[in-house]
Amino acid sequence: MLGVSEDAQKFGHQIFKSLMTEGYSVYGINPKGGEVLNKKIYKSINEIGVIPDLVITAVKPEVTEKIIEECGKLGIKEIWMQPGSESDKAITAAKDLGMSVTHHACIMLDSGIW
16 A cells, blocks of 8 residues: 555555454555554565555655556556556556556445445
8 A cells, every 4th residue: 555644634644554454464555654543554566575466546746656656666556546646648658558547436436445
């Protein structure tokens, strides 16, 4: 989960919390690192030490665009760009790297978690 926030009002926090509550194995990523909801927050995907099945972005589009290359190098096959985190450039780049891309859809609403 890219864009985890300490701020409970932000979607990055709410999605992270909901996924954990539902029992998903979720890793939080924020360049600041630290801890949210008593769980370590990693500064990058590389820092996690495992390759996630899915990366969810809840960040500005330009951040999503930058993370696509890292995801490709790690062999990540699926990315979910939360509304507001996607861009045509990010979508095209991810597809060009062979990733399955979901965009213009909220993972909480479309997965039935909320």
